Amino acid sequence: MIYCVEDDDNIRELVIYTLETTGLKAQGFAEGGAFMEALAFDTPELILLDIMLPGEDGLALLKKLKNSARTKDIPVIMVTAKGAEYDKVIGLDSGADDYVTKPFGMMELVSRVKAVLRRSGRVPDKDELSASGVSVNVRKHEVTVDGRPVTLTLKEFELLERLVRNRNIVLTRDQLLEDIWGYDFDGETRTVDVHVRTLRQKLGDKGEIIETVRGVGYRVGDADES
Numbered sequence: 001m002i003y004c005v006e007d008d009d010n011i012r013e014l015v016i017y018t019l020e021t022t023g024l025k026a027q028g029f030a031e032g033g034a035f036m037e038a039l040a041f042d043t044p045e046l047i048l049l050d051i052m053l054p055g056e057d058g059l060a061l062l063k064k065l066k067n068s069a070r071t072k073d074i075p076v077i078m079v080t081a082k083g084a085e086y087d088k089v090i091g092l093d094s095g096a097d098d099y100v101t102k103p104f105g106m107m108e109l110v111s112r113v114k115a116v117l118r119r120s121g122r123v124p125d126k127d128e129l130s131a132s133g134v135s136v137n138v139r140k141h142e143v144t145v146d147g148r149p150v151t152l153t154l155k156e157f158e159l160l161e162r163l164v165r166n167r168n169i170v171l172t173r174d175q176l177l178e179d180i181w182g183y184d185f186d187g188e189t190r191t192v193d194v195h196v197r198t199l200r201q202k203l204g205d206k207g208e209i210i211e212t213v214r215g216v217g218y219r220v221g222d223a224d225e226s
Contacts, residue, residue, distance in 0.1 A: 002026045002113065004048040005035045005058065006079065011102075015048065015079075018106040019113070032056040036064070044074060045122045046113060051080040051091070059094060066095040075120045077112060079104070107169045114166065115179070129164045131220050132209050136161050145206050155180060156199045159192075163210060163220040172217040192218075 002024055006012035012028040019026040027044075029035035031054050047065070051058035058078065065071045078091040081102040091099050097116045100109060129136040135144045138161060143150045152160065158180045162171060173192045181191060196218055200207030209220050 001042065001044045002046045002048065003035060003038070003044040004028045004079075005032065005053065005061070006048070006050045007031060007053050008050075014106065015109065018110060022110050024110075024113070030054075032058075032061045035061070039071065043071070046075045046077065046117055046120075048077050048079050048109075048113070049096075051078060059090065062091070062094050062096060073120075075116045075122070077116060079109070105170075108172065108175070111166050111169050111171060111175070129161065131164045131167060132206060134160075134164070134203060134206050134209060136164055145203055150202055152199070152202060155195055156202070159195050160199060163218060167220050170213045170216050170219045174217075176217065 002019055004012055004015050004019075004026055006015065006028065007030050009030070012030065016026040016028050027038070029038065033055065049058045049062060053061075058080065062076060062078070065074060065076060072095075075097045076095065077098040077100060078096045079100045079102070080091075097120070098112055100112060127137060127139040129138065133146045136157075137143075141157060143152055143157065143160065159176065162176065162179060176192050196210060196212075200210055203209070211219050211221050213219060
């Protein structure tokens, strides 16, 4: 279960709908009081927490969560319109696991939720992934195309694994750059494009499963996990 604390009804309902259509259970709260009451009876796997809330704000709620032995280990993603670097630093230094600034894409939010869940160990990664004849064995670090082994570099393998694991979700160049290469600044997103090009070549006819979403990034579509 994922708790979404958001006072904007339209955003809260859209977030819940999107999470549930991707196989995640979610429950929404318009303010901190109802959220804290529900938390007394159930422990969610992750909390999406807005900062600007009526009554007690999100940072105050975050502090309460991290000061409680029962809730301190629950992953928290701050979701807010306050995008200044200072606000991000406060949120992250207060114990938040990630920070998403409004407006945001729903599929990007889902991707970040799944990434935080994996890092926290609350949703175990699958070792066997597949997409349209391309198979990725994470534990063995092997890739096959219709049963034929394909040799990839470490970064090519990590890129393919991220795209297949997040099937049908567009991953931006900046997301991939930060996640795989560990940095995020202007002028380096070409690194991602170069690796996608060589990866497509090595996958041969199956390289077309990696779709370019113009102006945004890449995704693997129509993938079915084995």
